[in-house]
Amino acid sequence: MAAETAGVDLVPVVALLAAGVVAVPIFKRLGLGSILGYLSAGVIIGPFGIGIFSESETILHVAELGVVMFLFIIGLEMQPSRLWGLRREIFGLGALQVGVCALLLTMIGLAGGFLVSQSFVAGAGFVLTSTAIVMQLLDERGEMSTPKGQRMVSILLLEDLAIVPLLALVAFLAPVAANDAGTGWAGRLTDIGIGIASITGLVIAGRYLLNPLFRVLADSRAREVMTAAALLVVLGAALAMQLGGLSMAMGAFLAGVLLSESTFRHQLEADVEPFRGILLGMFFIAVGMSLDLTVVLANWQMIAFYVVVYMLMKGLGIYAVARFLKSGHREALERAVIMAQGGEFAFVLYSSALAVGIIDGEANAILTAIIIISMVLTPLAIMVLRRFTPQVEQSLEDVDVAAELSGSVLVIGFGRFGQIASQPLLLRGIDVSIIDNDVEMIQAAADFGFKIYYGDGTRLDILHAAGAGRARAVLICVDKADVAVRIAEHMRAEFPLVQVLARAYDRGTAIQLIRAGVDYQLRETFESALLFGGSTLEKLGEDPDDVVEVIEEVRRRDAARLEMQFAGDIQSGRDYLQGNVPNPAPTPLTPPRRTAKALNEEAADVIAKKATPAEQIERN
Secondary structure, X not given: OHHHHHOOOOHHHHHHHHHHHHHHHHHHHOOOOHHHHHHHHHHHHOOOOOOOOOOHHHHHHHHHHHHHHHHHHHHHOOOHHHHHXXXXXXXXXXXXXXHHHHHHHHHHHHXXXXXXXXXXXXXXXXXXXXXXXXXXXXXXXXXXXXXHHHHHHHHHHHHHHXXXXXXXXXXXXXXXXXXXXXXXXXXXXXXXXHHHHHHHHHHXXXXXXXXXXXXXXXXXXXXXXXXXXXXXXXXXXXXXXXXXXXXXXXXXXXXXXXXXXXXXXXXXXXXXXXXXXXXXXHHHHHHHHOOOHXXXXXXXXXXXXXXXXXXXXXXXXXXXXXXXXXXXXXXHHHHHHHOOOOOOHHHHHHHHHHHHOOOOHHHHHHHHHHHHHHHHHHHHHHHHHHHHOOOOOOOOOOOOEOOOOOOXXXXXXXXXXXXXXXXXXXXXXXXXXXXXXXXXXXHHHHOOOOOOEEOOOOOHHHHHHOOOOOOOEEEEOOOOHHHHHHHHHHHHHHOOOOEEEEEEOOHHHHHHHHHOOOOEEEEOOHHXXXXXXXXXXXXXXXXXXXXXXXXHHHHHHHHHHXXXXXXXXXXXXXXXOOOOOOOOOOOOOOOXXXXXXXXXXXXXXXXXXXXXXXXXXXXX
């Protein structure tokens, strides 16, 4: 019995969990955020604090899985169509910000008297913003799906992808010995080829193997096996990228993107989420442990100088790029403060530079300390920003949060569209529950006799609380296209028997909603524009009966075009559009109002021979 007790040392495990459990609530209560709480806890229990842990690198390697799983979940939210929609932000805004900031930070290193290769590696590492910190901040503030949040996500995606060419550049910048010049370059080209092959293999496996695998596992109805398979996919993709010399997080992100359109997406997210939260907290604790206080004390002047200068210059570069691309002053300033720190991928880049001889061990420790201190300062910088640029926060006073609602119809979003859509239902005496996340709208609607509950329809727990599973129909009336699609996906995955009717922003959104499985969708301007055009025809003197027929023909053509676009792409069905360029029309604008009639017996015989059996029966 004594041997069994001595075989398990629970002190480090208990200390690790207790540090996070105690520090995070305290720091959040002080308004400093959970990230700073985790980092501070790591410093206290680490080898340079009270010394409960002596080897923080081991914990950091395990805790990196938190970042890996975090990026997998981000990938699940990034369908290929959505990534394609963000291509300008990713490869335009993201690439410009990375390029400008890398140039500025490299010039700082050169001004400090360092070699070009060392200056570039140090600056490029600091350019890679902490994905974990920024994503956590956006998630806590509910800004992940807002336009400014999407722009920051796009930049982070570009920076995550940039680790691949940066690692290749590190390999090329490495000093090559004279007797190793031939094999050295050949070896580096081989490494690049292996990396490309790893990405290709992962994409092929994700496209053709993952969905059949999860379909077989789902048929077994063993929940624990599905959880194990989800972890296997995440860690397997990360391992494939690691073996190819690339970022583990990039592998997990690609796996998430490949599964983003799978029917098992929500199940995978639910299975991975608990592990992601715990391991991400461990990652920040391990980063705090990695702060070598002896190196900081020995080189505190240099570290303090470069932390301040790097953060200021990077922030200046981010602000300049944002303003150049027409962002407002407040958004540009906020982005500069939130993204001014270095990130976890810098550790990977610096380790690679150390391995090939660009920097030595002491330089690696100093650069790591600069990155960690910048991460620690980020929550404090955000507090300062909020202090000097106070934001008017919405008060939930006199607003009820959605809970245990039981209406026959649930309306999500009570803007102009939702207000009008609810009127026929209310006039018929149907019990309607309404939720919205705009407090001002809720308070204004109360003055007109409406009871609106506060709730975000993109959250599954809110949908449950709002009675989506008990409703006969759910009306998605929100004005943001991506939000409408996400709610529709949640509804189809969680409440497949409930009828879902959705407002579509445009044709692309309508196609996405159809694919998400809604029972009915309507483009928000379609019917009003038809009514407007029909009224114009009447004002021009057209016969009202002819106007009705023309409007019905436009509806038929639009439905046929949408069907072709659903099967093909957005360019399909163009022949159904009536352009204003005079071209020969192969078909009449409207079908004939009356069937053809023969004027003599000979013509009647010809028509009868060409008629179909159904037409012959109809005539008879």
